[in-house]
Amino acid sequence: MIESVRKALEHQALVAEDQRLKLRLRRRSEPDIFAGKSAAMQEINRLIQQISPTDVTVLIEGESGTGKEIVARAIHEKSRRNARPFIAVNCAALPDNLIEAELFGHTRGAFTGAISDRPGRFQLAHGGTLFLDEIGDLSSKGQGDLLRVLEDGIFRPVGSHKIERADARIVAASNKNLEAEGINGKFREDLFYRLNIVTIHIPPLRERAEDIPHLVQSFSEHFCAKHRRRQKRFSREVVAFFQTLRWPGNVRQLRNIIERLVVTVPRNVIETEDLPAALVQSSRPDQAFTIQPGMSLAQVEAELIRQTLLKVTSNRAEAAERLGISRRALQYKIVRYGLDRLPKTQPHRAAAAT
Helix, strand or coil, X not given: CHHHHHHHHHHXXXXXXXXXXXXHHHHHHCCCCCCCCCHHHHHHHHHHHHHCCCCCCEEEECCCCCCHHXXXXXXXXXXXXXCCCEEEEEHHHCCHHHHHHHHHCECCCCCCCCXXXXXXXXXXXXXXXXXXXXXXXXXXXXXXXXXXXXXXXXXCCEXXXXXXXXXXXXXXXXXXXXXXXXXXXXXXXXXXXXXXCEEEECXXXXXXXXXXXXXXXXXXXXXXXXXXXXXXXXXXXXXXXXCCCCCCCHHHHHHHHHHHHHHHCCCCEECHHHCCHHHHHCCCCCCCCCXXXXXXXXXXXXXXXXXXXXXXXXXXXXXXXXXXCCHHHHHHHHHHCXXXXXXXXXXXXXXXXX
């Protein structure tokens, strides 16, 4: 009996170590989207640290390319479930006639083509985390099926008489405003309330331009190592130009641009003439920015200062005059909101340099 217990403990230790090894390898294979010191990302980091040890349901909202799945994985990796699977499912790709089978599994012969038993996503994620990506695109039938298991905590595989208990932490993500979708009748309000226990809103890259220098450096180091290239440096003019762009593809677009430049530019320093023509042509000035209901006054003030420095003038004295505050007060707010890494040159000059 002692020998059997010893072997079981050794096996358990090997499995745990294997999971930790997989985690370390995955971290090395993914660039860091959290690089930077913006107030918004610091708040997201704080919230991740706070909620990860719990099993609370999390809803992550943000535009496409902002890194919603990476945030979901960060929550999983810091949770007590990190040794168990992280299962991601694209809700937009689930056909109506297979939603139940995909989520809850099926038995052999349950329907035409079911030639063997197959576990569903809830079974695969047992003890771990189930990430429901683009949940705003889930069909009305799928929303009803999901709501039922979230309320009861149990489900039944298609074709089975056996009831199974769901033991997966739910993290959902959407590039849509689910509250507005619910008001418009496009998303079930009762499901929204089930998901909206803790919400993380990831800002688009254009609203965290002060993080771009850190992201550029992080991505450059990552892809140089991945593709076995010599370490490359991006010139100040290039980084300043990046900070003036709208980045419709957000962090994903920036990451892809950095990887392309690291691979294709042979020199150690990447200059403005190396930038893709399409990227340069997209650098049209945009004087508008969005204020969302629910933002704190500090967030609104930080965004107004950021946009003024980026799109009106980078001269601190002139910016203070435009904002109606003293230069000393502006400098204090710049440091407070982590805006001291914004470009010091005028945006149109950076663009002209290309």
